[in-house]
Amino acid sequence: MIILIYIIISLGLFEIGSNLYHLLKGNKETIALSAKRQHQELSMKLESHHFFIKVVIMFVFGILFTGSGLLALINANFHFFYVVLGLFALYGVVQALYYRRPYKVWMSLIVYITPFILLLFLSKNAHGTTKEFVINQTIHENFVFPFILAVEPIKRLLVVSFKGDPEYEMIEPQYYDDLCFGKGLRVLMYRTDKKIDVYYQPDVFFDSTTFAVGKGLGIASKVQMSPDRFEILKTGVDVDIAFTDYKGRRIELLIKENSVNHDRLPFLAPVGNDMEKPSKLLLAYMQEFDFVNREGTIIHAQVGDRKLTPSKFAIKRNGQKTYFARYASKLTIGEINPPNTALFVLENAQGNIKTGIHNFSLNKEQMVTNYWLDYGPDRIDIKFENGFPNLLSLPQNQQMKGTWIYSVSGTVLTGGEYSLLRKGDLVLIEMDVTKKWEPKDLPLSLRAFTYFVRSFRVWPTTYKWSGRANLMDMSIQGSWIRK
Structure with missing residues (x-):
């Protein structure tokens, strides 16, 4: 296909040059002889105005050939093929009108019109392997x-569920250490109305316009956190975080796990299940995931003067009872088609x-x-x-x-x-x-x-x-x- 386009561009340039020369020179005899050399069967006895009309028509066709061909190459647009080959077929019809011998007329029509008919046929019947053939006739390099795809670079996270609290269902500390997102903590607090309050340290980047967890963002606030410890050790979770919320209350979360039996698991977090109006498909794959054991664990959570009671999980891990508090390191959080x-x-x-x-x-x-x-x-x-x-x-x-x-x-x-x-x-x-x-x-x-x-x-x-x-x-x- 690309060869045909180049041929048509070359033909267009030839028509522009030769017919412009004849228009400027205005010599009937030279025009007729040139036409004979091009087509070998053109009449040499046409009237002067016929020569003039023919030269103008071929000059216009030359411009159309060159312009359409270049557009097809530059824009890499498939529908320009139709334009170029349609002009090519019309050019053949016009040329055939100047032939005296019938067999030359039919030969001209077949040569010029066949590519256009072939393209229409292939496009109309494009399915299966034929469709792939049409698609892959690329004339461009782009x-x-x-x-x-995108990645959210959370290094570790913890989600703690609570029961019976009138305001919050879960607290989720997240730790970042990234050139773009910064280094430090971000804490998500899941409200009972399904909105999320977000608190983050000054060195952590947070974009409220793209946040789409749950029913959306509640309060977002940059705060100082002290203490701000969040580690995942061989013995389990070691978290001690405190800050002041937008109401002036002190928020505290302390978990100190002391367990030697941790066989961590791969798990896909169902975080996307709670997004009502998602801005992306968020796939948080936790390659080292586990639950917090109850035995030997110190756990304390408080909002102002109100203590929070951690939920218990019905399923045991390694024979041990657990809280419905889950954590993960070695996270790979992929995003498909974010804004x-x-x-x-x-x-x-x-x-x-x-x-x-x-x-x-x-x-x-x-x-x-x-x-x-x-x-x-x-x-x-x-x-x-x-x-x-x-x-x-x-x-x-x-x-x-x-x-x-x-x-x-x-x-x-x-x-x-x-x-x-x-x-x-x-x-x-x-x-x-x-x-x-x-x-x-x-x-x-x-x-x-x-x-x-x-x-x-x-x-x-x-x-x-x-x-x-x-x-x-x-x-x-x-x-x-x-x-």
Whole structure:
């Protein structure tokens, strides 16, 4: 296809040059002889005004050939093929009108019109392998990709549930140590109305506009915390945190665990299950997860003068009774399609490509098979079994579908389907999560717990993302919904 475009551009430049020369010179005989050399069958006895009309027509066709061909190459837009080949076919019809011999007329029509008819036929019947053929006739080096991954760099966290309190259900300290997010503590306090109060140390970054846990943000306040200890040791959790809330009350959380029997587990936190209006699909994979043992543990929580009573968990861990207080280190918290306005435009899209922290792998058909981020020793990635096509190469008004899976260092957590529909320079995109989490390496008691409490496994499948990509300015708009 690209060869044909170059041929048409060359033909256009030839027509512009030769016919401009004839228009400026105004010599009928030279015009006729030039036409004969081009086509070998043109009449040399046409009237003067016929020559003039023919030269003007061919000059205009030359401009259209060159302009359309260049637009097809520069913009890498599939529908320009129709324009160029349509003009090519019309050019053949006009040329055929000047032939005297019938067989030359038919030969001209066949040569010029066949490519246009062939393209229409392939596009109309594009499905299965034929569709892939049409998509992969790329005439450009840029690759446009719509999805984006991100990582929230929490180093460790603890979630403590309480019973019977009129104001708060849970307290969640989070520890950060990151160049972008800062170093220190952020404490989430889950209210009974499902909103979240957030308190964070001065050196920790917090963006209230993207916070979407529960029913949304309640109070956000930057505070001094003293003490501010949060460690996860071999003996368990060691937490001592205190600060003053927005009402002037002192908030205290103290947990000192002293246990030697900790066989920590991998677990997908169901944090996304409580998001009413999600701004992203948040997948918090805890590779070293455990519950706080009751025996030998000091635990104290207080809001002002009111003491909080920790909830107990019905399932034992390693034969020990536990609180419904769970903690994790070695966290890999991935985000799929957080708020974003720009498409990925990958230049020289071949093989493996790296742009900033984002990595892409393309197959021989120039389709993305893997997109990933490296996070310390771990990797989060989205794989496309049959490849993800270049948005620039999509056919018009034909829905394309495929599948994807999300994994952390080779452990599959979820996945689903995507669909693409191009209309002009807009592409309508959907990413549907259909694969539930399948727990692995859990003891029988916890496996049974996640089986009967289905929300732990199926909550990702309640998410769906819809977006619209604009190929003119390479922008994208999209949002998540709960199905």
